[in-house]
Amino acid sequence: MLHKTPEDLEDYWRDQYFNGISPPFVLASEEAMIRFVASTPGAVGYVSHCLADRRVAVVATLDGGPACSR
Numbered sequence: 001m002l003h004k005t006p007e008d009l010e011d012y013w014r015d016q017y018f019n020g021i022s023p024p025f026v027l028a029s030e031e032a033m034i035r036f037v038a039s040t041p042g043a044v045g046y047v048s049h050c051l052a053d054r055r056v057a058v059v060a061t062l063d064g065g066p067a068c069s070r
Helices: 008-020 030-039
Strands: none
Touching: none
16 A cells, blocks of 8 residues: 555545445644544554654654655
């Protein structure tokens, strides 16, 4: 799923939806994702590693992502 285009992901989740599986939430920014995960028990989200702070727990990291500009 990580190397799919946005169009491919839309097609995939559209197919899943018609099979009764709801797509994950898509939020406007990484900060919005951090706030959502921090305030929603059991939530999992993906953000740049350098943006994760003490509000959330990092459970896994992936190599090869974009460099952080912080």
